[in-house]
Amino acid sequence: MPQASVDLRSDTVTRPTPAMRKAMADAEVGDDVYGEDPTVNALEAAFAERVGKEAALYVPSGTMGNQLALRLLAQPATTVVAPERAHVVIYENGAGGRNAGVQFTSVDDSRGVIDADAVAWAIEAAHHHYPAVSLVCIENTHMPANGACWPLDELRRLRSVTEAARLPIHLDGARLFHAEVATGVPAATMAAEATTVMCCLSKGLAAPVGSMLAGPADVMAAARAERQRLGGGMRQAGIIAAAGLVALESMIDRLADDHVKARLLADAIAERWPDAGLDPAEVLTNVVTWRHPDPGAVLAHLAGEGVAAGTIAPGVLRVVTHVDVDDDGIERARKALATAP
Numbered sequence: 001m002p003q004a005s006v007d008l009r010s011d012t013v014t015r016p017t018p019a020m021r022k023a024m025a026d027a028e029v030g031d032d033v034y035g036e037d038p039t040v041n042a043l044e045a046a047f048a049e050r051v052g053k054e055a056a057l058y059v060p061s062g063t064m065g066n067q068l069a070l071r072l073l074a075q076p077a078t079t080v081v082a083p084e085r086a087h088v089v090i091y092e093n094g095a096g097g098r099n100a101g102v103q104f105t106s107v108d109d110s111r112g113v114i115d116a117d118a119v120a121w122a123i124e125a126a127h128h129h130y131p132a133v134s135l136v137c138i139e140n141t142h143m144p145a146n147g148a149c150w151p152l153d154e155l156r157r158l159r160s161v162t163e164a165a166r167l168p169i170h171l172d173g174a175r176l177f178h179a180e181v182a183t184g185v186p187a188a189t190m191a192a193e194a195t196t197v198m199c200c201l202s203k204g205l206a207a208p209v210g211s212m213l214a215g216p217a218d219v220m221a222a223a224r225a226e227r228q229r230l231g232g233g234m235r236q237a238g239i240i241a242a243a244g245l246v247a248l249e250s251m252i253d254r255l256a257d258d259h260v261k262a263r264l265l266a267d268a269i270a271e272r273w274p275d276a277g278l279d280p281a282e283v284l285t286n287v288v289t290w291r292h293p294d295p296g297a298v299l300a301h302l303a304g305e306g307v308a309a310g311t312i313a314p315g316v317l318r319v320v321t322h323v324d325v326d327d328d329g330i331e332r333a334r335k336a337l338a339t340a341p
């Protein structure tokens with residue numbers, strides 16, 4: 001892609017900030033498999049505190065964080081209830097079946113949340129020849145639903161259902177801080193409703209690598225061993241963890257800018273395609289999706305204007321805002337969208 005392009009394919013395409021580069025160069029390191037990397041240890045402690053959990057683990061990717069949660073909280077030959085378009089269901093290449101031996105009961109997520117009654121139904125169904133449920137996974141923000149945020153009361157309603165059934169919740173909070181900024185509800189308040197929470201440092205927060213998994217101390221001790229089994233034990237990982245600390249300390253508040261920019265893109269998209277199933281008022285974070293009969297033609301047109309977008313399903317396009325897209329880039333994208341086929 002040419003240098004001048006506006007890259008809206010994902011918020012993973014960001015480059016580390018100058019402050020991150022400096023922190024990485026200066027990072028104190030040790031062997032993290034021995035638990036001796038002071039920067040990784042500092043990142044894990046800072047994240048655990050930020051999300052109000054006893055302990056945290058630095059992992060190479062969000063996918064690994066989710067997979068660890070499946071391996072630790074779910075049982076093989078059971079089902080995991082999750083939103084039908086959740087990352088853990090759709091976008092991890094079948095990993096749940098391979099790594100944790102689970103199947104998914106996917107429930108309607110058109111509002112961006114899953115209904116507590118639907119989860120209660122799936123749990124009750126085990127008494128009627130359906131598989132037993134061992135875990136509920138949720139996603140906040142919920143990426144395919146235009147980065148929708150879970151209202152706290154819905155989260156609490158879900159929790160009361162899972163608690164009654166003594167089931168854990170894993171919160172895929174790849175973009176949990178986006179939800180915090182958009183709703184004003186602290187990440188820790190949302191995470192309190194889940195057993196484990198995963199957040200990505202490399203999605204919108206601009207760190208080059210890494211995600212965090214947090215939860216009770218005993219679960220996280222087991223997660224450390226599972227991470228090693230999956231080949232995710234890293235040695236002088238403080239080099240990259242240093243950027244993660246900068247991400248946590250200085251890249252969260254600015255997410256509000258990305259949300260404003262996404263709304264501007266949503267306005268342009270809804271104006272160009274009024275029937276594309278997009279209500280801009282529902283775009284509260286940094287992801288915008290819309291339907292189109294010929295996504296390839298739209299992508300080609302945008303690319304010709306120096307704008308990169310993507311697809312997330314047949315007939316569904318996506319743009320995502322992030323720190324490396326400035327006002328000029330958004331204006332360029334809006335103009336390109338206005339003339340798209």
Ligand SMILES: Cc1ncc(COP(=O)(O)O)c(C=O)c1O
Pocket residue numbers: 060061062063064066087088139143172174175200211
């Ligand atoms: C909601 C959600 N969860 C998990 C992940 C996985 O993160 P990673 O790409 O670091 O494996 C992503 C990645 O885009 C995501 O959007």
